[in-house]
Amino acid sequence: MKDSIKAFYELPLSTGCRLVDFEHTGIVTLWDDVHVLIVTGKVLVSGVVDVKLVPHQYDDQPEYWEIEVVGGCGGRLKEAIPGPHPEPVWTTAISLKGIIGTQGVEVIGASKRERIPLETFVTLR
Structure with a gap:
């Protein structure tokens, strides 16, 4: 397994995705240890609104599991909507x-x- 993860990280980087900034994070527990990470941010680049959370891969459980905020994967960039909004x-x-x-x-x-x-x-009841 360690060799396959090492091989994965040696693959070329994508040019269609980038790390994007976020403003707020929160984790809620819905029921019986069902945890959901929620992340929000501002759209800084027109059209890049496809934002995903991508967890790192590990052989063993780390102290803090790293999750990247990635935007712009796939699709066409859209023009900004003119006018006040x-x-x-x-x-x-x-x-x-x-x-x-x-x-x-x-x-x-x-x-x-x-x-x-x-x-x-935080647990929601």
């Missing part, structure tokens, strides 16, 4: 089943990283 934002989410470190998760954007410890996860 609220600043566009995006929201994306991912289930954390099988991708939580022993201490929590770490969200990685273009210019910052944010660790979210397990003890700060």
Whole structure:
């Protein structure tokens, strides 16, 4: 397994996707340890609104599981809508089943990283 993960990371980088900045993160527990990471941010590049959360691959469970905020994967970029309108934002989410470190998760954007410890996860009832 370690050789296959090493081989994966040696593959060429994509030119269609980039790390993007995020503004807010939060984790909610819906029921019985079903955790969901929610991340929001501003659309800074016109048309790049396809934002995904992409977890790193590990052989063993790390202290903080790293999850990248990636935008612009696939499709055509759209022109900005002219005229006054609220600043566009995006929201994306991912289930954390099988991708939580022993201490929590770490969200990685273009210019910052944010660790979210397990003890700060919020339960919705």
